[in-house]
Amino acid sequence: MKYSYLLLSLGVLGSAPLYAGDPFADLDKEMSLYEQESVGSIELEDSFQKYVEARELEYQTWQTQYLKEFDQFQNELINKWGEGDVSQKDRNVEFSEDKNVKSVVDYQAEEVSIAVLVDKDLSLEEAEKQVKVQIDQLLADKQSNIARIFEGDSSIKKGKVSVSEVQYSDEKKQQMQDVIIKQTQAQAQEIDKKTDRAQLPDSPLTESQSQQLAVKEKQQLLESSQIRIDSAAENYDKAAVEAVPDKKVVLYKVRLPKNSLAKRAAKYSGYAEKEGQIREIPAALVMAIMHSESAFDPRAKSAVPAYGLMQIVPRTAGHDVNKLVRNIDKPMNKDDLYVPQINVETGTAYLDILDKRYLKAIKNDRSRLYCTIASYNTGAGNVARVFNSDGSRSINKASRIINKLTPDQVYQQLMFKLPYDETKHYLERVNSRIALYESKT
Structure with missing residues (x-):
């Protein structure tokens, strides 16, 4: 299959994805349908070709810039934390400007965590003081996820502290690449939603034209995704080799407030x-x-x-x-x-x-x-x-x-x-x- 190269990511990632279902198989199945749609398509008319080129340029410009910033952000996190932890459904992740403080609200697990990177030689007592200072700062910042969740609630004081090393692992590398796969799936569906506009009466495109355009956009999306998957693995391995073990993670966990x-x-x-x-x-x-x-x-x-x-x-x-x-x-x-x-x-x-x-x-x-x-x-x-x-x-x-x-x-x-x-x-x-x-x- 023309797009089966994304399935090769299974070899890069190792074992099966951590979340339910098999996104690689789903994506492969979906791409086979896109291939079928493109078979036998007529040559594009000049006016439509110009429209395609303009829309492709707009899409490519947006996509390239957004994904570049997203991947750069993940790489910065990996260099500090050993993992690229980003927000997903039911899980809000925020970082301080220097990325040394991470706050996570996990709605599914009904748990909140605040993690702080501190000097490896810092005593446990001093490390606990630092994390409590960061919690107070997050509560004072009304725009933070912690302030929104614990507004007027004192239960945030009932958490527990633990300390661990910054660690790199194949599992964390896989999680980072899984994010790209899930992101690719979601963006392919968003392209489909744009394609659906052709079925509205005031659409400037026919359904056939819109579908041809969608196939082109998905081809570009998949090509860029494969490059990103390979680059992510390379960058992770490099970060793991170059990591300097001078930091440790102080983690504070607490349950979400009642109700x-x-x-x-x-x-x-x-x-x-x-x-x-x-x-x-x-x-x-x-x-x-x-x-x-x-x-x-x-x-x-x-x-x-x-x-x-x-x-x-x-x-x-x-x-x-x-x-x-x-x-x-x-x-x-x-x-x-x-x-x-x-x-x-x-x-x-x-x-x-x-x-x-x-x-x-x-x-x-x-x-x-x-x-x-x-x-x-x-x-x-x-x-x-x-x-x-x-x-x-x-x-x-x-x-x-x-x-x-x-x-x-x-x-x-x-x-x-x-x-x-x-x-x-x-x-x-x-x-x-x-x-x-x-x-x-």
């Missing part, structure tokens, strides 16, 4: 109710998506990159809402997406676009809800693939099949046939969490 999730959720329920009423979208759905995307952390960021409470990607969901709702034909500003009101407004508007534009041909409300949830994660075209036996991304074609099924049958087919395990788990989580908020919103 932390409920308290965070309460801060943003008003936004969900307001925007839900405006868009005729259930507030409970908005809350369930916030819960699943960010655990109600307004400063959440993932490596896609996606931002804020509802994890909006500026160039896809953000651009769709800007264009179709705000009449602004450009991506959103990431800083705006850290503003809770703007983020929830944008996320709810995107749900409305999925519900009333992309998926409007689905007649049953419950069936359309399942498809909307899955589309929020992976795009409406990937949802259409589940029901179109020929792999077509046509939503209207899929809708004719969906309308012959019961909502339960729709849900089961999505859970069985969606291309990514991550999207299946997402649909399951969001759907189950809606009930948590139906009586509270």
Whole structure:
């Protein structure tokens, strides 16, 4: 297979990935579909070719700059900590400006940790003093993840201190490369979401043209990802060899405050109710998506990159809402997406676009809800693939099949046939969490 070189990363990484499922196999399967789509494509017309070149240049410029900064940041962390620990879903990671202090809020484990790099010869007593000084500074900084979590709560004083060496390992190297693989998967799905715009009536491109353009962008993405995987391994090995053992890690761990999730959720329920009423979208759905995307952390960021409470990607969901709702034909500003009101407004508007534009041909409300949830994660075209036996991304074609099924049958087919395990788990989580908020919103 043309793109099987990404699977060679298995040889570089060694054992199986640490997270559930096999992202390499998923990615390989998805790329095989992209190859099929490109087979037999017609020569591009001159006007379309110019459009492609302009869009490719824009995408390449953004992608190159973002990924360069992301990889540089990871390398700086590796040189100091022996690992490239970055924020992911359900896990907010922040560093001090000099990267000597790391604070982590792990919503899934319901645990908070503050780690400080100190001189190796520092006594345990002095090391504990340093970490407590850093905790006080984080609490005083109202923009820090620690201050947001422990606002008005004294339980942060009940943690435990441990000390360890800075260590390099094959496992940590694998984790760093796994981040690139997951990032590549997520960015490929974001390209799919851009491709779905061709199915809207006002699209400047035909579906065929948009798909050809998507294939080109994915080719570039995969080529750059393979280079990044190889470079990451090389840089990690170099850092491990050149490491100077003059630092140790002082780690402070504490449980999240009691009822932390409920308290965070309460801060943003008003936004969900307001925007839900405006868009005729259930507030409970908005809350369930916030819960699943960010655990109600307004400063959440993932490596896609996606931002804020509802994890909006500026160039896809953000651009769709800007264009179709705000009449602004450009991506959103990431800083705006850290503003809770703007983020929830944008996320709810995107749900409305999925519900009333992309998926409007689905007649049953419950069936359309399942498809909307899955589309929020992976795009409406990937949802259409589940029901179109020929792999077509046509939503209207899929809708004719969906309308012959019961909502339960729709849900089961999505859970069985969606291309990514991550999207299946997402649909399951969001759907189950809606009930948590139906009586509270």
